[in-house]
Amino acid sequence: xxxxxxxxxxxxxxxxxxxxxxxxxxxxxxxxxxxxxxxxxxxxxxxxxxxxxxxxxxxxxxxxxxxxxxxxxxxxxxxxxxxxxxxxxxxxxxxxxxxxxxxxxxxxxxxxxxxxxxxxxxxxxxxxxxxxxxxxxxxxxxxxx
Numbered sequence: 001x002x003x004x005x006x007x008x009x010x011x012x013x014x015x016x017x018x019x020x021x022x023x024x025x026x027x028x029x030x031x032x033x034x035x036x037x038x039x040x041x042x043x044x045x046x047x048x049x050x051x052x053x054x055x056x057x058x059x060x061x062x063x064x065x066x067x068x069x070x071x072x073x074x075x076x077x078x079x080x081x082x083x084x085x086x087x088x089x090x091x092x093x094x095x096x097x098x099x100x101x102x103x104x105x106x107x108x109x110x111x112x113x114x115x116x117x118x119x120x121x122x123x124x125x126x127x128x129x130x131x132x133x134x135x136x137x138x139x140x141x142x143x144x145x
Contacts, residue, residue, distance in 0.1 A: 001037070008038035014065065016044050024055050035060040042099070047087060057094065064091045068102025068122070075107045088115045 001008055013034065020027045020043070031041060042063035043056075047070060066087050073080030084100070091098040100112050103122035112120060129137070 009040065012040035012042055012063070014042045014044040017046065017048070020055060020059060028055075028058055028060075031060050045101075047083060061096065063097045063099060063119075066098060066100045066117075071100050071102045071108055071112075071122070072104075074111045075105060081111065084112070084117075085115050088112075088117050092116070 001011065020031075035041060040063065041059075041061045042065055043059070043061055044065045045067040046064040048067045064087060066084055070080045070083050070087075074084060088098050097118040099119035099121060100108075100117050101121055103109055103112065103120045103124045105124060108122075109120060109124060126137075
């Protein structure tokens with residue numbers, strides 16, 4: 001952050017549940033240190049690991065990322081719909097934002113919007129591209145504004 005002069009609030013670190021749980025108490029202290037300057041913290045692939053609700057309330061995190069394995073089944077699996085809706089509702093109650101990974105269809109997006117998911121990522125919006133292409137795409141979008 002010092003070298004790039006990037007504001008800490010513009011940096012988000014994505015960490016998996018399993019990273020937290022192996023050394024939970026030490027992880028809490030490390031996360032607090034990272035959080036102090038304003039770095040954003042997200043739990044990636046939420047729901048696929050240990051999902052300890054006891055620790056979830058103690059970790060200084062900002063965002064939960066719903067794993068694509070739940071998003072993929074939104075169109076045809078009632079359990080995936082219930083899990084996704086529950087994660088979103090729980091995040092709301094904990095004052096966390098939510099991002100759904102792997103959104104590939106309008107039907108998935110409609111469900112997530114209906115349940116007030118904050119952010120979405122997936123092929124529905126754009127395929128992964130090399131950094132050079134991303135820069136060009138961003139420049140083009142900014143020029144259109």
